[in-house]
Amino acid sequence: MGYEREAVHRMTGWHLGLYVAIAIPATVLLIAVFSPPRIPKNKSVKGIRERIEAERRRRSGSA
Secondary structure, eight states: OHHHHHHHHHHHHHHHHHHHHHHHHHHHHHHHHHSOOOOOGGGSHHHHHHHHHHHHHHHHHHO
């Protein structure tokens, strides 16, 4: 009876380790795949608008 309990305990620990070894990398992969990419500041709508306004100010100031 004691041997069976030890075998079940050993198997449970093995399954838990396998689950953790698969779950952590899978979670990281899912976050990397499904998280939206960050837009660089100069490529955002606000950044483009500021760049256009700066060009207009330079052109109107130098003309």
